[in-house]
Amino acid sequence: MAHRDWLGLKKELPHRRRLLLMILSFLVPLIIWSAVSYIPWLWHPLVRVTDPGSVDYFLEDMDVPRADFFHELEKARAAGQPLPVGHLVNPIYLPAPHKVLFAFYTAFKTPPRLPNEPWLHQSLGHSIRTIFLGFLFSSILGLPLGILCGSYRFFAKLQEPFIEFFRYLPAPAFGALAVAVLGIDDPPKIAIIFIGTFFQQVLVIANTVRKVDPALLEAAQTLGATGWKLLWRVIIPATATDIYTDLRILLGWAWTYLIVAEVVGTMSGITYFINQQARYRNFDNVYAAIAMIGIIGFSTDIFLAWLGTVLFPWKRKSRSGSKTWAWLAWLGPKPVVSPAEAAKSPVQNKSDAQYNVVQ
Amino acid sequence: MSSSEFKLPDYREQAPAVAARFERIRARPVILNIRDLKKCFGSNGDTHVVFDHVSLDIHRREFICVIGKSGCGKSTLIRIVAGLDEATGGEILLDGHAVTGPGRDRGMVFQGYTLFPWLTVKRNVMFGLQMHGTSIDTATSEARQWLDMVGLEKFENLYPHELSGGMKQRVAIARALANGPRILIMDEPFAALDAQTRCQMQSYLLQIWKKVDATILFITHDLDEAAYLADRIVVMGANPGRIVEIIENPVPRPRSSEQFISPEFLALKQRLEEHIHPPSETQPEKLHLIKLTEAGDEVE
Numbered sequence: 191m192a193h194r195d196w197l198g199l200k201k202e203l204p205h206r207r208r209l210l211l212m213i214l215s216f217l218v219p220l221i222i223w224s225a226v227s228y229i230p231w232l233w234h235p236l237v238r239v240t241d242p243g244s245v246d247y248f249l250e251d252m253d254v255p256r257a258d259f260f261h262e263l264e265k266a267r268a269a270g271q272p273l274p275v276g277h278l279v280n281p282i283y284l285p286a287p288h289k290v291l292f293a294f295y296t297a298f299k300t301p302p303r304l305p306n307e308p309w310l311h312q313s314l315g316h317s318i319r320t321i322f323l324g325f326l327f328s329s330i331l332g333l334p335l336g337i338l339c340g341s342y343r344f345f346a347k348l349q350e351p352f353i354e355f356f357r358y359l360p361a362p363a364f365g366a367l368a369v370a371v372l373g374i375d376d377p378p379k380i381a382i383i384f385i386g387t388f389f390q391q392v393l394v395i396a397n398t399v400r401k402v403d404p405a406l407l408e409a410a411q412t413l414g415a416t417g418w419k420l421l422w423r424v425i426i427p428a429t430a431t432d433i434y435t436d437l438r439i440l441l442g443w444a445w446t447y448l449i450v451a452e453v454v455g456t457m458s459g460i461t462y463f464i465n466q467q468a469r470y471r472n473f474d475n476v477y478a479a480i481a482m483i484g485i486i487g488f489s490t491d492i493f494l495a496w497l498g499t500v501l502f503p504w505k506r507k508s509r510s511g512s513k514t515w516a517w518l519a520w521l522g523p524k525p526v527v528s529p530a531e532a533a534k535s536p537v538q539n540k541s542d543a544q545y546n547v548v549q
Numbered sequence: 550m551s552s553s554e555f556k557l558p559d560y561r562e563q564a565p566a567v568a569a570r571f572e573r574i575r576a577r578p579v580i581l582n583i584r585d586l587k588k589c590f591g592s593n594g595d596t597h598v599v600f601d602h603v604s605l606d607i608h609r610r611e612f613i614c615v616i617g618k619s620g621c622g623k624s625t626l627i628r629i630v631a632g633l634d635e636a637t638g639g640e641i642l643l644d645g646h647a648v649t650g651p652g653r654d655r656g657m658v659f660q661g662y663t664l665f666p667w668l669t670v671k672r673n674v675m676f677g678l679q680m681h682g683t684s685i686d687t688a689t690s691e692a693r694q695w696l697d698m699v700g701l702e703k704f705e706n707l708y709p710h711e712l713s714g715g716m717k718q719r720v721a722i723a724r725a726l727a728n729g730p731r732i733l734i735m736d737e738p739f740a741a742l743d744a745q746t747r748c749q750m751q752s753y754l755l756q757i758w759k760k761v762d763a764t765i766l767f768i769t770h771d772l773d774e775a776a777y778l779a780d781r782i783v784v785m786g787a788n789p790g791r792i793v794e795i796i797e798n799p800v801p802r803p804r805s806s807e808q809f810i811s812p813e814f815l816a817l818k819q820r821l822e823e824h825i826h827p828p829s830e831t832q833p834e835k836l837h838l839i840k841l842t843e844a845g846d847e848v849e
Contacts, residue, residue: 412651
């Protein structure tokens with residue numbers, strides 16, 4: 191099987207190409223950013239004044255629009271007075287990559303300006319804790335409820351209409367209420383993340399559980415499984431991998447609620463850090479902090495993907511195949527087809543053919 | 550058989566050994582008793598009768614095949630026997646007790662692959678045993694025995710997706726038998742397999758059946774399969790579904806693939822063909838040939 195074309199419709203790419211494309215997907219935005227930052231004629235709308243010369247309103251380290259600078263330069267030249275000196279720069283809100291990269295280091299090393307302010311790592315820790323608790327509480331309730339709703343019509347009819355209604359209420363709308371009830375510290379923030387996650391979680395998981403292959407249930411019934419055993423020994427394991435994928439996606443949603451949650455009550459965590467740094471106009475730190483959220487989210491997902499292959503060994507494509515990259519499959523597009531449906535598809539039969547040799 | 554007209558024997562003619570065998574089967578106790586079963590779909594206003602007046606007695610250790618065109622309700626029939634569907638009328642008795650829902654006394658092998666993908670082959674076979682509280686050790690050793698029986702003892706730690714279609718169905722048979730069912734219900738279990746594997750599986754099944762005290766109710770639409778496997782063949786007709794004939798298979802046991810061209814086999818198959826593909830009364834008119842190619846290269 192020679193893989194000549196990169197653009198085969200729905201064709202799997204070999205490992206090396208997949209890896210290459212993955213690196214490229216990060217590299218391309220970085221290259222564009224670098225180009226805009228380091229190549230002056232691409233953008234650079236401002237001039238950083240290094241010597242005001244004869245222009246009275248110019249100050250050292252002041253950024254002025256390009257046109258204004260050259261206008262003043264011409265004026266000074268015509269008048270024969272000392273010329274202003276400067277160099278082209280981007281606006282302060284777009285720092286160059288190396289500055290942001292450096293900020294990753296300095297942000298952790300620089301002590302906060304005010305004595306009570308948290309360090310960056312403390313801010314991050316705080317945010318992670320808030321997310322973790324919000325998601326944990328949501329899952330403790332949402333997971334069993336979702337499974338019950340997906341399995342029993344009784345619970346579905348009892349719960350889902352209300353949840354369906356409630357999930358349209360935007361979580362941030364409960365901010366003031368949460369503060370009034372739970373105070374100004376962490377509890378209202380956790381509550382916002384809970385509200386943002388929980389209702390979606392119940393519906394998403396119920397839906398996943400509902401897609402369990404009925405043939406598996408029937409098979410289990412003919413083997414003598416009844417009632418709770420059917421739920422515990424068939425429905426839950428049969429949908430476990432899909433539920434796990436749901437949880438991974440939902441955790442991503444929880445991150446989007448974080449920033450909203452953290453401005454509720456006293457601002458805290460990474461949001462506080464970002465706001466504070468923006469106030470000091472340390473935009474390199476702002477970018478570093480935002481990137482940090484991405485890095486934490488992404489690495490959590492990679493970790494969970496790897497954990498998935500450990501938890502669900504039957505999902506591994508094959509044992510002999512390269513195990514090192516098996517988790518990469520989990521990074522790919524999340525399955526739209528349930529495994530039960532996939533099992534019925536002719537593609538599955540194709541892979542059967544490979545094993546006929548064993549027989 | 551000297552004449553050019555090949556004359557098949559009557560499919561009801563039985564060799565003495567075969568007749569004696571059916572005599573012995575009839576003397577055995579009845580395990581499953583289907584009495585005047587009826588199944589309708591839809592509400593009282595607009596009902597569709599799937600089948601009606603279906604009665605059948607299955608004796609111990611008998612191999613029954615049910616054949617019929619699609620739509621005759623053969624799958625619905627065995628789903629009711631398995632307890633997965635409810636009958637509209639009539640009753641099913643297993644060892645004299647009415648069947649009300651699915652239970653481990655009726656094992657089932659499905660057409661689709663229904664092995665639990667999260668369990669290894671061995672754990673799949675152990676599933677039924679564990680459902681009614683057999684200890685892990687006992688269940689493990691029993692599962693091993695059954696895997697040995699279907700020739701898959703080497704694959705006990707693989708997951709179902711690592712097996713071929715034929716192997717999956719062998720595990721499914723082991724899983725159903727491990728539970729010690731009174732009757733094994735098989736719903737076109739080999740229909741999804743390729744022809745070669747299907748033949749192999751049929752022989753496997755006969756071998757297993759020889760070794761295991763199992764009564765089998767087997768649904769198929771494959772006439773060869775029915776003639777090769779069954780003691781009695783229940784032929785169902787459609788619209789509404791009903792039993793049109795119950796045929797005692799004249800092909801002697803032990804069966805082998807050489808018998809596929811024996812006179813009894815062919816006679817039986819001819820009879821089945823008559824039921825399933827009756828010669829149409831009106832000859833189709835000569836069809837106009839739709840041309841796909843350019844003019845000039847016509848063929849007859």
